[in-house]
Amino acid sequence: MPKPSSFLASKGFKPFPFQKQTWAAYRKGMSGLLHAPTGQGKTMAVYLAPLVDSISSPDKCAILWITPLRALAADTLRALREAQSFYNPKLSSEARTDDTSAAVRAKLRKRLPHTLVTTPESLSLMLTHADMREKLTGLRCVIVDEWHELLGTKRGVQTELCLARLRTWFPNLRTWALSATLGNLEEARDTVAPENAATISATIKKKILIETIIPKEIRRFPWAGHIGTSLAPQVVEKIANARTTLLFTNTRSQTEIWFQELLSLRPEWASQLAMHHGSLDRTERDRAENGLREGSLRCVVATSSLDLGVDFSPVDQVIQVGSPKGVARLLQRAGRSGHQPGADSRILGVPTNALELIEFAAARQAAGAKQIESRRPLLKPLDLLVQHLVTCAIGTPFRADEMLAEIRSTYSYRNLSEDEWQWALTFITKGGKALSAYPRYQKAQIDKNGFYYIADKRLITQHRLSIGTITSDSHVSLRFANGHTLGSVEESFISKIKPGANLIFSGRHLSLVRIRGKIATVKPAKKKNSGRIAIWGGSKMPLSTELAHAFSDLINLSGKATVPPELRSVRPILKIQKEWSHLPDDQALLIEHAHSREGEHLFIYPFGGRLVHEGLAALLAFRLSKENRQTITTTQNDYGFSLTARRNLPLAEDVLREALSPENLLDDLLECMNTAELARRQFREIARISGLILQPMPGRRQTNTQRELQSSATLLYEVLQRYDPENLLLAQSEREILEKQLELTRLSNSLHKISKQEFILRETEKLTPFAFPLWADRLSATLSPLDASSRLEAMLQELNGAT
Template identity: 70%
Template sequence: MWGLSATLGNLTEARHALLGDSFGDSVEISADLKKPLIIETLIPKEIDRFPWSGHIGTQLAKQVADEIEKANVTLLFTNTRSQTEIWFQELLARRPRWKDKLAMHHGSLDRGERDFAENGLRDGSLKCVVATSSLDLGVDFSPVDQVIQIGSPKGIARLLQRAGRAGHQPGSISRIIGVPTHALELVEFAAARDAGLARKVESRTPLRKPLDLLVQHLVTCAIGVPFKADEMRREIESTHAFAGLTDVEWEWALGFISNGGKALSSYPNYRKAHIVDGRYTVDDKRLIQQHRLSIGTISADPAVSIKFANGHTLGTVEESFITKIRPGSSLVFAGRRLTLVRFHQRTATVKPAVKKDKGQIAIWGGNKMPLSTELSHAIVLRLRGQGPPAREMEAVAPILEIQKRWSRLPDDESLLVEYNRSREGEHLFFYPFAGRLVHEGLATLVSY
């Protein structure tokens, strides 16, 4: 068995997770081959006019188009599907002659649309492809000589992974250009370069004893081949995740799949497995069907197919978006300006728009990406004034100086709390510097 990774900071722990109790017979091979890497940032010409917040970044569209012009083939990464749609339209407006040289790639596009973009990158026939993380991994496009990252990459591994899409051949240089969407992202790009060049890549700690996954696995096994409890436990404890599983935890898992445990024992649907001839088995056809249909399911807003009247499919959008568009109104999807003809039975029929109005750009629900721990540490060092001279820090210095003058710069060694009054009342601002997810949790507790 082989396990390969170019962007993991904890390879030994990953090897444990992959091999379980077979770890002792394995070998770890690592080569300290540092590929030449250039990480640059587009600097706004007038920092005092550049936004202090936001995530789209089209203020720098002219400079981005100029950089694309200089290269042969560019892969432009965004962090969201909507941002991909917006940047595709922005580049097309800046360079109409690129109409047949631009393409788009994200997970909601039809397979044919994505194949067109991938083939164009592979044979070098496209000037630029605007993409999300759908082109992050497992692809090799040798003609790509430049990568552009719109907005903060939020993590060092992601930055290096995307940079590696350029110069993807021996002896070539990987070049990535960061495009800040607001002023403070200049600090993030400077910090990301520091950590990236130092190869301080994030570790991914494997989960230990995820009991929700265990009970799902036990039900799946019982549906396939009925099992004996002691044999199944030995197999499960041979894995890294469940090594050291206690008797209490094991008995709880068996009880849960048999009668729902203490909390759900009154609900018949949770009495899935029972013992026949000393083996746990599931023989209720309805429960078996429900379980199989739910395997791999990710809860999301219902998807609606976008099709032309001739049956050609462009991709899917969320139902919550398309229901807000009235027939006859315009929308932007898959790089096209479209008019909605009708919405019926989870299918939206469209036609090319003839009006000049911009139309509503497709949006999708999702979570905002927090900064990784490694990138957060690198940002703190930059805010303390550490690191080599950087154009990004020179550009953002006037804004940081305002914060210093009015208050102070936040860091991870102290808790900055700011207080002020406005017409709306009194306000407290906390800067824990622990990341978005921690901040949201703390905000909920404080408000409670």
């Protein structure tokens, strides 16, 4: 039998020790997790051993490769096919994702290739076909790529459930996961591999150079986004001096903005610039990916759609616009450059406000100290469980006791209770207590031998259309009159644009012709100096605990002789903060009290991240307002939060300690936050995943009037609240909103930490540099843009006059 190392030798490479370890573990029949830097040969480490093990079976599907992003599929296929052709030209590989053409999908339904690259959603869909077990009889190994991207999400749990099904079918199946940036390796391994699995970490030290563009002038009172695209000329210089650059932003809208900015500064680069984000049509994304591989593009502006392991060897520079908010994310993006063994990775940070300079320096410091974020596994999402049970019942009918053992073999559902299991079975057979009278919710039946099965062909088709966990605002396709598709925008955005008005999408200036159904017809705009840039919903990423701690450590070193250049540049800001108040950190709690035209303000800096501060602000405002019955408004950012009232905000430690107590946290949060409305919104996602709301049949429009219950999440939520208040999906929606919206666990930890901290109380005559961004954010949220801008400039003049 040929050796796995033979392929590497044919390319002039010697295997790394971690590759040899992985091959040896596979030969012993082991599963496991491989953790290694980006671009160091992880793919061949996990693929070559099962490939060599199965080269004599070209007619059977021996390997499944699960990828979190469809953008990875083409590049993964290219690498796998090269290895296949070396060992046995008769071996085949193909991809099955949302981008796969109808012709290839039809081909795959007849016969699976030796290696199939797919996504969690597509794998779930495969399980709904009765012949899938037979087609996979030659399966030897499942490889999950970029596991850190899936871990802690419902897509990750969906992968766990699919793996459990495959292991039930094939007990000797080996599963391997790949990850480049994770802090909790053992826990990550346990979620994807069975007991006694291996954890293999590469000892290779890949050099990552993290630098920052420092503005020539920095305002001493910064606020979010005040630098904006002002650094674009310096960014253009950096791009001009590199071979190929990948410029990352944190949002799709920011991608569109920066593409336009680069194009306006260097119009001669029109054919050398491209854009990449998830809402672009596949042809647009393919152009960007192919241009990066070939080195024909000077720069691609992208979101996280290009974060992961695509091999773009020509990329020698990565630029990150805005703080990445996490150490792992910065390292992941940096790894897109120098994507080959022995090469250095370089990333250049571009701050959008002055305090982000510190965040970039802190990320570099934390990365050097290997303070990498962990991804906590998601536990027992019941909406996904019932979706999976229906999936399995469609494909291969099951017995309840056997399926329970299979479900409990996963990490996520290992502690699934008997009551929760019985609820899930009742849900798929009767729809639960409140919906049992409606046939459309009675999906599964039980035959005389105790097997759960589904016979309704209409329900089967609808379920297949609804498989998955990704939910978002309804999308509208953007097309030219000739049928060429550009991509999609959210319905909430395009519905605000009138026919004849201009918009900017995919780097193009467009004019809206009309909207019919889910299609918006556009044409090239005559004037290219106006138009609304497409925006998408989504919350801002919160600062991670690890980066917040590194930020805190760093600012207190600002007075030292030797400090990072980013810190030197913001010394004037930190100097004013220290003179007027105190330098905040995460060891003690700084609380400032100030007055302005709007009234009194409390500024509090726990360094807990945006989402935690949202909950802390609401909680503190609620508890304080119970005493004096006044209206208190709140604002938050990653460093702290503010409370504003007309009068009587206390700067008394005993009062504030009591108001920030962790006692009765959950009850007070449920009372002070609009959790009923938040949970109602979250229920829409849960209702879709659990199958309470199904996609309409192809070619049919979903009606708004039905004799049965409306396919409306709001109505369903109200029905369940009234007639089935113990329904576990209601509890899940509340639990998810607390974790998703407020990061309840992290919030609770913050309150317990605060209860043990020293309080530093400061009465300030002026807004300090750390308070000013919170004040400015509140201004933007409560005043018109013109009034906010005028008030902002007036305050800046006042503050600058005081320094």
